[in-house]
């Protein structure tokens with residue numbers, strides 16, 4: 001732990017079993033899934049985040065709101081250690097954000113564009129994701145659950161936007177990382193797809209996964225991630241009600 005921040009971070013230890021898989025190798029757990037302290041981020045000439053401080057107890061669900069361009073995706077990328085803050089510090093399950101490898105092992109980010117490999121099939125994308133995390137799971141069942149069994153052997157580049165979103169949700173559900181960040185999970189989905197997204201994310205939440213859901217549909221997102229925060233002017237504001 002860096003000098004100067006001792007005592008600022010809650011500590012804890014334990015083991016995490018990957019829910020939904022047959023792989024029970026322990027991962028660290030911690031009373032706080034996310035801890036951010038005065039995070040600033042500049043991208044080019046623009047300062048996107050201007051002092052974001054956040055504590056998310058493990059297992060809590062957070063809905064992240066904010067208008068287009070507010071910085072939701074950027075904040076999710078910081079949390080996934082994909083972008084290094086210009087200033088400030090953060091921890092994911094006790095791991096310093098600068099320890100990208102440790103953070104990426106316990107976190108999954110579902111990007112807004114689904115973040116799939118276009119030249120792999122649906123089944124290959126899921127299998128590859130499991131292998132990357134050293135986890136096991138039932139790829140066929142995951143594809144069936146999201147209604148993509150017939151698309152299992154089609155390359156992702158030939159799937160529709162909604163089908164890709166379903167596949168990305170299936171991957172997030174299969175991986176069930178202790179901290180799961182989802183960027184606009186309801187976009188591009190039909191009514192049944194939105195219900196499915198709620199079901200899969202609700203399932204993760206019920207298993208103790210800490211969810212952060214960036215969305216423009218608070219009425220949906222808060223069903224699975226009740227605490228709502230809004231990014232305004234690069235800072236987080238509490239949303240009442």
Ligand SMILES: Nc1ncnc2c1ncn2[C@@H]1O[C@H](COP(=O)(O)OP(=O)(O)OP(=O)(O)O)[C@@H](O)[C@H]1O
Nearest residue numbers: 043044046048066067068069070071072073074075
């Ligand atoms: N690579 C980049 N370089 C420079 N600026 C960027 C970069 N990526 C994003 N931005 C800027 O950061 C700001 C926040 O973008 P971000 O995608 O985080 O917003 P958002 O809240 O997710 O928006 P939306 O609701 O439209 O998805 C925007 O002004 C955007 O132009």
